Amino acid sequence: MSRRALCLWLALSAFGWLAAGPAQAxxxxxxxxxxxxxxxxxxxxxxxxxxxxxxxxxxxxxxxxxxxxxxxxxxxxxxxxxxxxxxxxxxxxxxxxxxxxxxxxxxxxxxxxxxxxxxxxxxxxxAISGYGLVYNPGYLSARNLPVPRNWSDLAAPAYAGHIGLTSPARSGTTHLMVEALLQSLGWERGWALWSAIGGNLATLTARSFGVTTGVARGRFGIGISIDFLTDSGTGEAETNRFVLPEETLFAPxxxxxxxxxxxxxxxxxxxxxxxxxxxxxxxxxxxxxxxxxxxxxxxxxxxPPHLSETAGLFSKTRFDAGLSASRYELVNIIFDEWITFRRAEHARLWRSLQAMEAALLRHPDEQAAQFLTQARTALTRPPVAAAQLEQPERFRNLVRVPRGVAPPEAQAKLEAEIRAAIAGHAAEAADALRRATERLVGLGWAGAEDGLAGARP
The missing domain is CATH 3.40.190.10 (Periplasmic binding protein-like II)
Structure with a gap:
């Protein structure tokens, strides 16, 4: 820049005559x-x-x-x-x-x-979200299945293979529902219910939206979902129905x-x-x-339903969001290792148990009953006991790691312990079911007489 041009620029600047640049958006x-x-x-x-x-x-x-x-x-x-x-x-x-x-x-x-x-x-x-059950009326009617009315209904043998769900590790909606039942029922009883529901799953979808889509398309008849996903003005909303369970979960x-x-x-x-x-x-x-x-x-x-007198899942106590956050990844890990990654084996064990519990009504036997009690106990026992939660520092720093990527060393050790406990419980259940099968077959059970073919473990 020449000396004359520089002087002119300085003069214009002093009087504010330079065009201002565009304001930051x-x-x-x-x-x-x-x-x-x-x-x-x-x-x-x-x-x-x-x-x-x-x-x-x-x-x-x-x-x-x-x-x-x-x-x-x-x-x-x-x-x-x-x-x-x-x-x-x-x-x-x-x-x-x-x-x-x-x-x-x-x-x-x-x-x-x-x-x-x-x-x-x-x-x-x-806004307020209502957590409940989405179902396909035509699907249920064709199979003579009743509409479930509460969370525990989903564990009934009649719904085996008819329920869809998203893993809580992939869906915040599902995670909250899993945690809510763990808090309202207690750690042991809550996981017992989720294990039984897991045994009835037809599939686990990749996203929450996949549950309503799967129900609408008849891939399965029932799903756990959130109210607004089933009332979106789409063709799925015309096919599906949504019901709030008797113990409804409303959350902001x-x-x-x-x-x-x-x-x-x-x-x-x-x-x-x-x-x-x-x-x-x-x-x-x-x-x-x-x-x-x-x-x-x-x-x-x-x-509005959330302002009515309907008793909610937490009508007698409050949901503890801090507790949920402190064990967020622990719950995800347990669910995936127990139910998501072992879905086929988990379902097979549960269907065997359901078939033999039905057979026991026709062929009463004390020893068979004891074996089936052992099997149910093993299938519903969480891999992390409630007493272990008294050491929260062990679970506080868990992180979400994509499958196939190595987690931190301490977390890898914990996950290995969880997998080993789950495998041990499954082996214990399978052994008890085998013994129960031997007793029931000796009493004349044909294995499929109660309507569940291939029930033997």
Whole structure:
């Protein structure tokens, strides 16, 4: 630059005559497990109110989103928006959530025993999810199967091979349901129920959406799901029906600002909108069909199920989100090692037990009964006893590791112990079933007379 040009540039700068560069665009990035049919109306409505703020959506499964945030793979993310409240607790305990002031929505402090907002002020409930059972009426009718009415119904022999589920390691929705039953029934009884349900599974789907799709297409007749996945205005919603069990689980879907949020002001504005009267009314539109936390979002003649007198799964106690977070990966590991990865063998053992328990009614025998009791005890005994949970430090630092990738040494040792315990219990059950078979065959049992062919272990 010549001396004359430099002087001219300095003079223009002094008087502010240089054209200013383009203002930095405002933006907010949201990591969410919700589908486009849910988040797109919110994005459009928020942009209409704040046209100067771009909204970027990163859609991830809850479990994958947690892994990304923990590994700091989302440095540009501002908000986490999802259904599973225990996932938020996990992020909170890791110090990954920023403080968040509650907004005045008129919502009660808790719904069916579950707090709407985090008492520590790190995440806020904006909608309520009802966890229940989706079923295909035509499928059940063709097989003379009744509609299940509670969680324990799913363990009945009649439903063997007719239930679909997603692994809790792949779905925050399923994880919360697994943990809820573990807390409400207790560790031992809860796992006993999940083992029996696992024995009735037809398949485990890759995502929560696969459960409703599988039911609609008749791959299986019943699935554990969440209300909004079965009421999405699709053809599946026309085929499927959804029922809330007698002991219903209602839990808040929440929103939180990440501690590393690069756009905190814009993030707070998005939270404001989600919890505003406009945002709450948007939830009630048929295209979204969610239960808003704000009572004002409902019509004068509407009684939302979560605000009715129906007893919930946690009507007598509260769900402990902190406890859930402290053993989040432990629950995932146990479920996968026990049920997901051994589904075929697990189902075979359970069907053998079910067939012989039915045969015992026709051929009473004390020794056979003892063997079947031993088999049931072995099949329902969790690989980690409740007493071991009194050493929480052993399970606190477990991490989600893709299958085929080596976990940390301490975790690898724990997983090996869990696998060994499960294999030992399965071998014990198989041996007891073999002995029971010998007794029952000696009494005239043909093995398939009770309608379960190939029942012998």
């Amino acid at each position: 405002r933006r907010v990035q949201v990591v969410t497990s919700f589908p486009p049919s849910f988040f797109e109306p919110f994005r459009v409505a928020f942009r209409a109110r704040h046209p100067d703020i771009a909204v970027e959506i990163v859609q991830r499964k809850t479990t994958a989103a947690l892994a990304d945030i923990h590994a700091q793979k989302r440095p540009e993310a501002d908000l986490f928006w999802a259904s599973a409240p225990d996932a938020f607790e996990l992020l909170k305990q890791a110090g990954l959530l920023a403080p968040l002031q509650a907004r005045p929505t008129g919502a009660p402090e808790s719904i069916a025993g579950y707090p709407v907002n985090d008492p520590a002020g790190r995440y806020l409930g904006f 879907a929440s929103i939180a600002r990440l501690a590393t949020s690069p756009n905190p002001k814009e993030a707070e504005l998005f939270v404001d909108f989600v919890l505003s009267p406009e945002g709450q009314r948007l939830l009630r539109e048929p295209r979204i069909g969610r239960l808003a936390v704000s009572p004002a979002a409902y019509g004068p003649n509407e009684t």
